[in-house]
Amino acid sequence: MSLAPRNGEAPEGAGRHGGGRGAGGSRTGRPRRRRRALRWSATVLAVVILGGASAGYLYYQHLNSNIQKGRRSSGDDSKAHKTPANAAGQTPVNILLIGSDSRNSAANLKLGGSRDSVGAPGNADVQMLIHLSADRKSAAMVSIPRDTRVDIPKCTDPDTGKVYPATNDIINTTLGRGGAGCTLATWENLTGVYIDHWMTIDFAGVVSMADAIGGVDVCVRQNVWDHPTPAQRGGSGLKLTAGTHKVQGVQALQWLRTRHAWGSDLMRARAQHMYLNSMIRTLQHQNVFTDSGRLMNLAEAATKSLKVSEEIGTVKKLYDLAMEMKSVPSNRITSVTMPNVDDPQDPGNHVLPDKANADKIWQMLQADVPLDKNGKASDTQQVARKGTAAKTPSTDPGRLGVLVRNATRSSTESAVQGRANDISQVLAQQGYTRASADTSGTLSEDSTVVQYPSADLEGDAQAVAKALGIPVSAVKRSTDVSGVTVVVGADWRTGTAFPKQSKPKAGDLPSGSDAINGSDSSQCMDVYKPYQW
Known part of the structure; x- marks a missing residue:
């Protein structure tokens, strides 16, 4: 049951298009959809400023005790694999930032939402992947809309032991199905990108961090007031005149939560990217690390605001990560939103990945290709990767049993029969006379892969991949198979030769990615007409 809006502000319920979701814009029977929060940018700030406040052992221990920690992944066996190190031994770092809409504290409840959500698991209403290149010369920020329908793997809550079976649902429900570790596992299965760490932050964290930094400049082209209207309930309360404004505290939270005034959820992601950039x-121009008093305030706010995956749950580790992030120039930072299309099962409310265009972004991240074109020639080209050494097959092709599985089914297309x-x-x-088709049913995999269960079969798996024209990078060890297994994915729906795949190029972004460069300070949000004043 919905409660009346607090202080005249109704729970949000607008759709992706215009100001609503059909007549009245409500989401009948889905109260969880009204709990929205856009808080991830404070997490990045937290990482950037943490380290310098570590002077003094007791204070250092105090800061460490502030940080909440959790298990990195709570999902089943991941489809993602780490990008191989380059010739210099460097690897990229991927961090998943999650904004939780939990109202399970007085501070969070005061900042927005209805009391009927108290005690319920939070939703991961804001999700963004931060990708730091192996050479630390570029970075990417990739958002997935919260209402994207995806396959969610089986997850186990690390605190309660409760098991959540695999399902197909919108991605923001993952936080309530085993915590941030389930959100991470879902991202890995969707993108194929290995994610090293996660961080979460809530309403109160955004406010305290925005106050600590002293404000962030944002811009609107028209006067904006995100308030309830006769046609649409909800609103963040953001009210600004046209032009540039420095927002902090509650007003910063309002900017990050605003959806109706921008016209859609997708435009809200754009506003988030502008804020973060x-x-x-702002941080790069401030002398944060030389002002000890201010630095301590920032560190205190940051450590109290964060919950992180346990492997980075100390000030020292966060400091090291912060220094790597700090070194990336703003013109080498690119923010994008996953290209998407309307979900035919629920158009106007939910979206699906625009597969071809979304896959191009995932491939760029997997290959550590910069999303910008601003690097020098030596920067925009990949540093040579350490190759996978060719292994000698253990037996002749005619004696090797090979199982072939049909995994051409996707969220938008049915399986290709007979593959x-x-x-x-x-x-x-090709001489593999003992190869056979798996008749147990079709699977769903985005990419074709050749799997093997143990090191003695790696050479055989490589040879099978070579016979089919599959790149050696798609040969993976897996505990899910008992012998060499070819999983024919949705990227190979036709033909008997594996399709040639062009290598992604720096800055060659697909359509629908809504890219913004981090150095572009001219960006302003357009205000949807009903919310202009």
Whole structure:
């Protein structure tokens, strides 16, 4: 049951398009959808300023005790694999930032939402992947809309032991299905990108961090007031005149939560990116590390605001990470939103990944290709990766049993019938006469992969991949198989030869990604007409 809006502000319920979701814009039967929060940018700030406040052992221990920690992943076996190190031994770092809409504290409840959500698991209403390149010369920030329908893997809550079966639902529900570790596992399965760490922050954390930094510049092209209207309930309360304003505290939270006034959830992601880019520029121009008093205030606010995956749960580790982030110039930072399309099962409310365009972004992240074109020639080209050494097969092709599985089904397309049989015949023609099709049913995998269970079969798996024209990078060890197994993914729906895949190039972003460069201070938000005043 919905409660009346607090102080005249109704719970949010607008859709992606215009100011609503059909007549009245309500989401009948889905109170969780009204709990919205846009808080991730404070997390980045927390990382950037943490380290310098570590003077003094007792104070250092105090800061450490502030930080909440949790298990990195709570999902089943991940499909993602770390990007191989380059020739210099460097690897990229991927951090998932999560904004929780939990109202399970007096401070968070006061800042927004209805009391009927108290005690319920929070939703991961804001999700953004921060990618730091292996050479630390560029960075990417990639958002996935909260109402994207995805396959969610089986997850186990690390605190209660409760097991949540695999399902298909919108991605913001993952936080309530095993914590941030389930959100991370879902991202890995969707993108194929290995995620090293996660961080979460809530309403109160955003306010305290925004106060600590002293404000961030934002811009609107028209006067804006995000308030309830006769046609649409909800609103963040943001009220600004046209032009540039420095927002902090509650007003910063209002900016990050605003959706109706921008016209859609997707435009809210753009506003978030603008805020974060402006915040990074602000930090880069401030002498934070030489002002000890201010630095202590920032560190205190940051450590109290964060919950992080346990492997980075100390000030020292966060400091080291902060220094790496701090070194990236703003013109080498690119923020994008995952290209998406309307979900035919719930158009106007939910979206699906725009597969071809979204996959291009995931491939760029996997290959550590910069999303910008602003690097020098030596920067925008990949530093040579350490290759996978060729292994000698353990047996002749004719004696090797190979299982072929059909995994061409996707969230938008049904499986291609007969694919496993077709590819097993191709293998037979290549001398793998014991290759056979798995008849147990079709799977769903975005990418084709050749799996093997133990080191003694790695050479055989490589040879099978070579026979089919599959790149050696797609040969993976897995505990899910008992022998060499070819999983034919949605990227190989037709033909008997694995399709040639062009290597992604720096800055070659797909359409629909809504890219913003971190150095662009001219960005302003357009205000949807009903919310202009």
